[in-house]
Amino acid sequence: MTKEIRTRFAPSPTGYLHVGGLRSALYNYLFARKMGGKLLLRVEDTDRTRLVEGAVENFIEVFDWLGIHFDESPAVGGPHAPYVQSERLNLYTEATKTLAEKGHAYVCFCTSERLEQVRADQQARSLPPMYDKHCRKLSKDEVDARITAGEPYVWRMAVPDNEVVEVHDIIRGDVNFETSTIDDQVLMKSDGYPTYHLANVVDDYDMRISHVIRGEEWLPSTPKHVLLYRFFGWEPPQFAHLPLLLNPDRSKMSKRSGDVAVEAYRDKGILPDALLNFVALLGWHPQDEREFFTLEELVNEFSLQRVNKAGAVFDQAKLRWMNTEYLARLTHDEMWDGVAPHLPSELLTESAVRVRYAVISLRPGAESFQDLAAKVVEAFAPADISNDSWDEAQLSFVGEVADGLSTLPAGTWNDFEGLMAEFKAAANSAGAKHGLKGKGIWMTLRMALTGREHGPELGRLVGIWGREGTLNRLHAAIAAKLSQEQSP
Numbered sequence: 001m002t003k004e005i006r007t008r009f010a011p012s013p014t015g016y017l018h019v020g021g022l023r024s025a026l027y028n029y030l031f032a033r034k035m036g037g038k039l040l041l042r043v044e045d046t047d048r049t050r051l052v053e054g055a056v057e058n059f060i061e062v063f064d065w066l067g068i069h070f071d072e073s074p075a076v077g078g079p080h081a082p083y084v085q086s087e088r089l090n091l092y093t094e095a096t097k098t099l100a101e102k103g104h105a106y107v108c109f110c111t112s113e114r115l116e117q118v119r120a121d122q123q124a125r126s127l128p129p130m131y132d133k134h135c136r137k138l139s140k141d142e143v144d145a146r147i148t149a150g151e152p153y154v155w156r157m158a159v160p161d162n163e164v165v166e167v168h169d170i171i172r173g174d175v176n177f178e179t180s181t182i183d184d185q186v187l188m189k190s191d192g193y194p195t196y197h198l199a200n201v202v203d204d205y206d207m208r209i210s211h212v213i214r215g216e217e218w219l220p221s222t223p224k225h226v227l228l229y230r231f232f233g234w235e236p237p238q239f240a241h242l243p244l245l246l247n248p249d250r251s252k253m254s255k256r257s258g259d260v261a262v263e264a265y266r267d268k269g270i271l272p273d274a275l276l277n278f279v280a281l282l283g284w285h286p287q288d289e290r291e292f293f294t295l296e297e298l299v300n301e302f303s304l305q306r307v308n309k310a311g312a313v314f315d316q317a318k319l320r321w322m323n324t325e326y327l328a329r330l331t332h333d334e335m336w337d338g339v340a341p342h343l344p345s346e347l348l349t350e351s352a353v354r355v356r357y358a359v360i361s362l363r364p365g366a367e368s369f370q371d372l373a374a375k376v377v378e379a380f381a382p383a384d385i386s387n388d389s390w391d392e393a394q395l396s397f398v399g400e401v402a403d404g405l406s407t408l409p410a411g412t413w414n415d416f417e418g419l420m421a422e423f424k425a426a427a428n429s430a431g432a433k434h435g436l437k438g439k440g441i442w443m444t445l446r447m448a449l450t451g452r453e454h455g456p457e458l459g460r461l462v463g464i465w466g467r468e469g470t471l472n473r474l475h476a477a478i479a480a481k482l483s484q485e486q487s488p
């Protein structure tokens with residue numbers, strides 16, 4: 001019988017979902033779905049110093065937003081529940097006992113002061129920092145006596161001497177590690193919580209994980225895990241370590257070098273489908289040059305064999321471009337639903353029809369919901385009437401445009417699309433009388449109507465403001481100009 005394919009995403013609850021974490025979760029998802037297997041979410045919260053309140057709920061919410069669903073998780077449960085490590089402590093205690101009985105784990109009483117001293121000595125001699133196995137030599141009697149006396153201790157793994165540990169990796173092939181370079185890793189801490197290494201191996205085994213797909217930063221930990229599987233007498237899962245995520249200058253992507261939280265992209269209005277599509281291509285490439293994939297298409301196309309070893313560049317400009325493409329495909333209703341939450345409430349209550357029209361009119365080229373919302377807000381912003389870049393000579397021109405427009409039948413002004421033609425006609429005929437053409441006409445009107453040199457096409461703005469809005473702006477501009485001129 002072939003083994004069931006089971007993958008997992010195993011984040012530590014640090015408060016946000018890292019884009020590298022999303023890439024791991026996505027590849028685990030794609031692989032499991034493609035192979036007809038299961039994907040589970042396990043929360044690795046044994047480092048009690050790094051716990052963040054609400055982090056698990058946050059993961060679940062972000063994955064819901066992305067449309068990535070887990071077959072087993074803290075939220076939906078499953079046959080291997082609980083899926084939160086802090087609720088599984090007895091398993092790790094038992095596992096530590098097993099290792100101790102087999103002679104693969106030992107008690108260590110070293111204080112942090114001593115460990116620091118060891119590290120400082122190693123540093124001074126340019127040696128890699130490693131535990132010096134000091135407590136491995138203690139006799140059983142001494143250990144028992146010190147434990148009875150209440151001395152705090154941890155359990156460490158007894159890494160064998162002079163061996164080579166082979167890690168078979170689907171992406172990297174065989175990677176060898178000399179045991180002399182592998183630390184006697186702490187497995188169980190003095191607070192009764194296991195370290196990542198012990199809990200990870202125990203749970204991957206207990207949850208019947210067939211494939212461990214995770215970031216390359218975990219590769220150096222893998223020989224420890226391979227040893228632990230051997231100590232327990234368990235068959236290890238298959239490993240696939242995904243390439244690092246890099247900035248365009250090929251430095252490692254980090255919190256300091258830009259946004260790494262998925263939530264930040266969501267808050268900027270990046271669409272979940274665009275983000276998934278973009279993230280899928282960070283390290284994996286399809287058979288052809290195709291760039292756009294739905295989640296379902298990704299499932300069909302995905303294979304771990306087509307994941308690269310080399311680091312993958314996280315190109316923000318490409319993500320924005322991809323998002324623009326996805327946005328362009330939305331229906332007007334979908335666009336509205338995405339933009340509306342980013343608009344100030346005053347705008348929504350005042351002129352919903354016009355605002356809706358503004359969303360439609362200004363959407364070409366929008367990079368995100370936020371970006372489009374900002375354009376809409378800008379379109380409705382009151383004109384900056386303090387500007388003095390048009391003068392008395394143009395005052396009568398502007399006045400005439402206003403007069404020309406106010407004589408039009410009211411109905412014309414509700415026809416958003418037709419309005420521009422009328423506006424142009426009025427502007428051109430007033431312009432002709434005042435010796436203005438082209439840029440002279442439009443720049444003067446733009447300044448009068450908005451007070452700003454740049455902004456959306458004037459025709460679109462006039463359509464958005466409608467009859468009342470446009471006339472009010474023209475009249476306000478004229479009034480402001482007159483009062484400027486009257487003041488000494």
Ligand code: GLU
Nearest residue numbers: 010011012044200214218
């Ligand atoms: N808890 C680890 C993390 O925070 C999981 C690493 C792994 O997948 O083994 O990424």
